[in-house]
Amino acid sequence: MKVTGYRSLTTQHDWGRLIGDVNGVMAGPRTDVHVLILETDDGLEGVGIGAHGDINRVFGAVEGEDPRAVSVLYDRMLARVFKNGHNGATFGAIGAIDMALWDLKAKxxxxPLWRTLGGRDRFVPGYASGLDIALDDDDLVALYERFTDRGFCAAKLKGGRDLDHDLRRLEAVRDVLRRNTTRPALMFDANESWHRSQAVRFVTALEQRVDLTWIEEPVRRWDAAGLASVRRGVRAAVATGENLTGLEQYRPLLDADAVDIVQAGNVWxxxxFLRVAAVAHGRDLPVSPVAHHANPLAHAAAAVPNHLTSEVQDLVAPIGLHVDQEFQDGGIVLGDEPGLGIRVDEEWIQQAQAADPPAATAGPHVRPARAGLRLVPEPDAGREEP
Known part of the structure; x- marks a missing residue:
């Protein structure tokens, strides 16, 4: 079996709500989902999920190769871009191809991939995370009631601008989760919007009323000294890693004893993820995947010894994707379909050339002008500079 080509599709996920974080909110309730399909000479096809606009930089490393040699092919892709680097969009393309290769190997x-990787239990513990900063209090409660109906006992909220606002929402979600447990796990995600002193000040105030399990990305992803400072200054664990694009980027954080929960993004x-989990395990640290459409890392999470919990952002799949998994008992129940269990209905999806979306002028992927510089709430902090 040889890799012969690929197709790129773009579908959408209908969230049924606006999503975002402290840095901004998406313009509408639907967001693009990029799908990569790797083709082989025997007709078997592998599916990868995630933006892959830089695929032509790395596809030559796998073209004509047996996809079952996935670990070696991963290193071939990294080597292919040795001089120019593999960060950002290129690492996303490598991640999408890697998913499709593993999908092919299991197929x-x-x-199912979770068995190929050595998993024993199809159940993957999870936590609810609704990307919820745009919701009013009533809609917030309604959203987490739906997660609670599926047995979830833990939730992560977005925030970081207004202490009173965030406390009210954390307590509201805690009360909802108490249907399932007397001690819900509450996590809080600041999405790299603070500096270290602001983070300690804000989290310390939250902890006077709420028992936080972890604080996520309190400062910039590469700020090992800042993360270590926050870790020393608060009771909550510090979680980070979803935006680190390469194993080597974890080294300074781990060497600085700056992280308690090692995260990795599904899109990579x-x-x-397997390599990040192994490095974290060598430090006796748990690993936690940050979600993306179809939760492909759940298969790998089922096979590593230090998986803590996986983020679940929604209870439905993107348009045109049929994903063999369910959400029950506060986690992801993986199915028995071969590979990642993702079937693509191309009649529902208009085929398009793979490309990164144009740079947004606002939203959660654009850093606000005053991020990292606030000590008190600033209503206009997200406004663009003139």
Missing amino acids: AIGE GITH
Whole structure:
């Protein structure tokens, strides 16, 4: 079996709500979902999920190769871009190809990827995370009631601008989760919007009323000294790592003893997660995947010894994707369909050339002008500079 080509599709996810974080909110309730399909000479096809606009930089490393050699092919892709680097969009393309290669490897032997990777239990513990900063209090409660109906006992909220606002929402979600447990796990995500002193000040105030399990990305992803400072200054664990694009980027954080919960983004692929999990395990640290459409890392999470919990952002799949998993008992229940269990209905999806979306002028992927510089709420902090 040889990789012969690929197709790129773009579908959408209908969230049924606006999503975002402290940095901004998406313009509408639907967002693009990029789908990569790797083709082989025997007709078997592998599916990867995630933006892959830089695919032509790395596809030559896998073209004509047996996809079952996925670990070696991952390193071939990294080597292919040795001089120019593999960060950002290129790492996303590597991640999408890597998912599709693992999908092919498991499909070739007719079993779900979680079994191919050595998993024993199809259940992956999870936590609810509704990307919820745009919701009013009533809609926030309604959203987490739906998660609670599926057995979730833990939730992560977005915030970081207004202490009173965030306390009210954390307490409201805590009360909802108490249907399932007397001690819900509450996490809080500041999405790199603070500096270290602001983070300690804000989190310390939250902890006077709420028992936080972890604080996520309190400062910039690469700020090892800042993360270590926050970790020393608060009771909550510090979680970070979803935006680190390469195993080497974890080293300074781990060496600085700056992280308690090691995270990895679903969009960066299966091999990246497995390697991050192994490095974290060597430090006796738990690992936690940050979600993306179809939760592909759940298969790998089922096979590593230090998986803590996986983020679940929604209870439905993107348009045109049929995903063999369910949400029950506060987690992800993986199915038995071969590979990642993702079937693509191309009649529902208009085929388009893979490309990164144009740079947004606002939203959660654009850093506000005053991020990291606030000590008190600033209503106009997200406004663009003239």
